[in-house]
Amino acid sequence: MLQHAASGLRARFTFDSVGGFGWVFSKSYVIRSIDPGDSAGAVTWREEYAGRGIGRRLYLLAATLHPSTRWRLQGGLTEFAAPLRARLHGADPYRWEAPCDWCNERAIAWRGAAPHDFGAHPITPAPPAITPTLVKVS
DSSP states (O other), X not given: OEEOTTTOOEEEEEEOTTTOEEEEEOOOOOOXXXXXXXXXXXXXXGGGGTTSSHHHHHHHHHHHHSTTOEEEOOSOOOTTHHHXXXXXXXXXXXXXXXXXXXXXXXXXXXXXXXXXXXXXXXXXXXXXXXXXXXXXXX
């Protein structure tokens, strides 16, 4: 599990060293040992961190720790995870599974695909950094 200390955003990364696939489980929920000040179910404050690149950094850190792992989808995508997974797939379609019109039009089954199957896939690199937002405290 990786957690961004300042925001509390976290994700659990599980991988199968034999099959070469990994899964990401990321959900805003309270874990008492980590979030002792949170009341049960009061997790909407995490939504203010959505779209700031924190989740992307967590995913990319996990991918760095397991460089030969291909990351599958697990379950449905939330409104916050869907754009992130689309960006990751757009930057490296072989490594990151995500719903993709280009792949669907070519009937590419991601799990069984080889790197050359994505040779003509449009690549959209993610921005190198996300400009931080200044938060004024009064």
